[in-house]
Amino acid sequence: MIKQTDTELSLRVFGAWATLILFGLGLVLIALEFIFHRHGETSLEDMPLFPAVFGFLVFVVIVFGGVILRKLIMREEDYYGDH
Amino acid sequence: MAITDLTPGLYMILAAVAVPWIPHHFRQIFMLLAIGLSAFGLSAGEGVHWSIPIMGQELILHQSDRLTLPFGIIFHIAAALNVIYGWHERRSMEHTAGLAYAGAAIAAVHAGDLISLFIWWEVTAVTSVFLLLAVGGDRARNTAMRYLLVQVASGVLLIAGAAFYWRETGSWAFELMQLGSLGTWLIFLAFGIKAAFPFLNGWLQDAYPEASAIGTVMLSAFTTKLAIYALARGFAGTEYLIYIGAAMTVFPVFFAVIENNLRRVLAFSLNNQLGFMTVAIGVGSELAINGAVAHAFAHIIYKALLFMSMGAVLHRVGTTNASALGGLYKSMPYTMVFCVIGAVSISAFPLFSGFVAKALIMSALGYEGLVVIYIILLAASAGVLEHSGIKIPYFTFFGHDGGHTVKEAPFNMLVAMGIAAILCISIGVMPTLYYQLLPYPMAYNPYDASHVIGQMELLVFAMLAFIFLIRCGLYPPEIPSTVLNTDWFYRRLAPIIVRPVISSLLSLAAMLDRIMIKIGTKGINLARIVSSHPVAGPVIPGPAAVVQLALLTLIVAVIYAVFA
Structure with a gap:
């Protein structure tokens, strides 16, 4: 098994967090769309x-x-x- | 004549002459002072401040109004940022060229007639080419010559157009024109080359990424935005510009996806941004012109910031090829933060400069009912996010570990990037103040809930698409390569066609040469006979006269045969 560098490991963690945050943001925006009746x-x-x-x-x-x-x-x- | 009457920018050109002889740090301070003195000229107010009567016309060297002011301000800011960004560079060539280049662009903005405009138009070409030559080597020289040829071609078209326009209208004043006559079309084409219209854009992506770290930043600000200014003054409301601009927003997006050199990606991105401005100029309403100017102003800063961050990477790592980069956030954290600020600004995230500028253009399109163009620009906005918002920071600072352990960018580079980043945010959070700089007064609020939510939805879901493609392994890998562009026509196709033509012309010339030598020899023999047998009348000065006489007779005979 190829050993991951520290940078690669932290990049994976960063990627996971970024995905999670963007999903959360997406859900919030969908909710806001119906609250504010965007035009x-x-x-x-x-x-x-x-x-x-x-x-x-x-x-x-x-x-x-x-x-x-x-x-x-x-x-x-x-x-x-x-x- | 007051100090403010002299054309802004002229002080910078004059100061540039002294730059090579001033020691390093004093030189940078001297350049900042020259820029400050030049900027003082912007306070002259609206009107004509300096003109020279010539040939029954006025050479208007300093004219200012509400359109010149924002361009004057941003060009001075960009010039000052360049001085700070390049502070570490000890050699004087780029500093000299950069200061004169910025000065020429500023002077061009204040030209009130087509002849003055042409002069400064050409000075920007001649000065900026040294930014490419400064890199040194054959590759740089070849790129510089290609760049110069295109820029000079633009100048030649401009002066030819100005001449025809003068004959057509009896005036060479630089004001709003109606496309239709030969003169106006030539001028339009001259502007189009520098604005990188579709198929006239190859020079931009060819040349800009070939300059040094600081040279590219200097190049990115002036030439193309000078063309945008010229289009806004000369051709506002020209419908063709809407379609040309729309094409400019779309095509570079696809090229940027597959381009490996990130500074070239930014050059494609620059082209796409010029498209937004061109569309707005084509619409021509007050809101749209405000949008074009606001976008040019904001764009100069965030594009410079992005080029600065890539320049810093080039300076430290030695490459900006995406295939060789990655994981630099640890080594260059401040550069990463500034790059991300530039990326979110260009992607038009709320609270950043791109948002408040682009909103004006999109609203102008909405008000005019240009739905198809609106949708095209909306799609292009997702493209901007792809190449400048995500690709640039992701492949440089994140992505995978590229294995580079380098120092953070030099302090002066960080200061310049920091100032640019602060400006991006300031414009984004204080749009009302920013809008006061624009040519037409208006009351516009970009921060209504619908607009913010709509824009955020577009951006966040486009980013989710990126994550989806990356995680599914569907995003194309970065590959060291050359992406063909419109410069292919003159770098590859033209030589294939032109070389045989030139070689046939050369053979023809050689044949004519041989014939001439034969005629000449016979003439000399004839002259010898004539001079050895003098007759009454003037003495023949020598054999050459006989040859000339024979040639003249031949020419007269040919002309007679053709025109009789």
Whole structure:
């Protein structure tokens, strides 16, 4: 078994805490959405939980878009021969 | 002539001449004093303060109004931050170039006519190229030459456009223009190159990450925001800008996801931020122009902060490649905190500068009913969070242990980052004060419950998406690579096409050369015969005259054949 460094261990702990806090924040925001009856600049935004769903989906689409783009335009580091 | 009448920025350019001869620490103090003296010129108030009559027109060298003021202020702040950030650098080249470059950008903002604008436009190009050359080596020289070519091309288009515009309108005053004539299109294109419009953007991502740690910070503030200022003055309300800007917000986001060099990621991010400003200028309402200016102002600070933090990492670790970094939060905790402040500012978290600036643009779009553009910009906001909000701090300071044990950034770098971070927060928590700097008076509250909750939902759930992708192993790994960009057209495609053309032209030239030599030799022989047999009339000065005569006859014959 590969021994983890102290930094890696603390990064895992940090990651776990960050996940927990973000989940908590997400739940609080969903609750606030219904308490304050949020409205947006456009009628589309007025749909319940629109920013949450939109933010999550768009983020995933952007990352997968990047993965597809990588197949098309990624070249070796010394592509221009100036490294 | 009062001291404030001289163009702000001019003092900095003049001071830059003395910079190489001043000892290290005194030099930094001297530069700060020059910036302070230049900033004093901003107090001149609205109006024309310095103009020179020339060719029946006015060369307006210092004009200030509500649009020049915020750009004047932020350019001075950025210049001062650069001096502090680069305090440790003993060599004078970057300091000299940086001070003159900032001065030229400030002077350009205060130009009231297209000719003065062109002069300073070119000075920004010529001075900033030294920031790239300062790195040294072939790679830096090649990058610098590519950068200079593009910048000068922008200048040539600007002066050509100004000439046509003068002929079309009888004026070279720099004021609101309507796209339509050749002159206005050329000027628009010149601005578009420096604003990194789609397909004209390659120079930005090519050059900026190639400068030194302090050089990139200097470069990030001025050229592109000068272009944004120029668009706001010359083309506010031009509808094309809405679509151009929307494209600018979206495309760099995907490139930033896969780019490994984090300073290049920031260059893509810069492009995306310029898109938000361009859209707002295209909308052109008072709220939208306020939004564009507010965004440019806030952006200069948080982008400088992010570039500063990556510069500090480069300074200590020697690389900003995400594949080689990670876990630096232990070694560079203060830099990490400042980087995170820059990251949350650009991601538009409430209480930070990006939030109060971007809110104006989004509201302006909402008021104008531009729903599709609004949604595109909302999606681009999630993209900003991805590359600048998460990717930059995560892969540098967290992620995994990159195995680097380094010292914290130098004290002067921390001070500059600290000031920038304080400004990011101050703008975020005191928006009313901040909004007073903007061109048009307005009453706007970005902190209504709906807006705050909506924005936080977008950001928090996008971050949860990141956690989901990372934990599922779906987030693409960072790979040392080159991501092709629009500079490919002139770095790869153009040489493939142009090289055969040039070699054929060279062969043609060589052939013509041989023909000319033959004609010349025959002419000389003829001249010898003529001079050895003098006749009445003027004496022939020599064989050259005969050759010239033969050539002139040939040229006249060709011209006659073509035009007769």
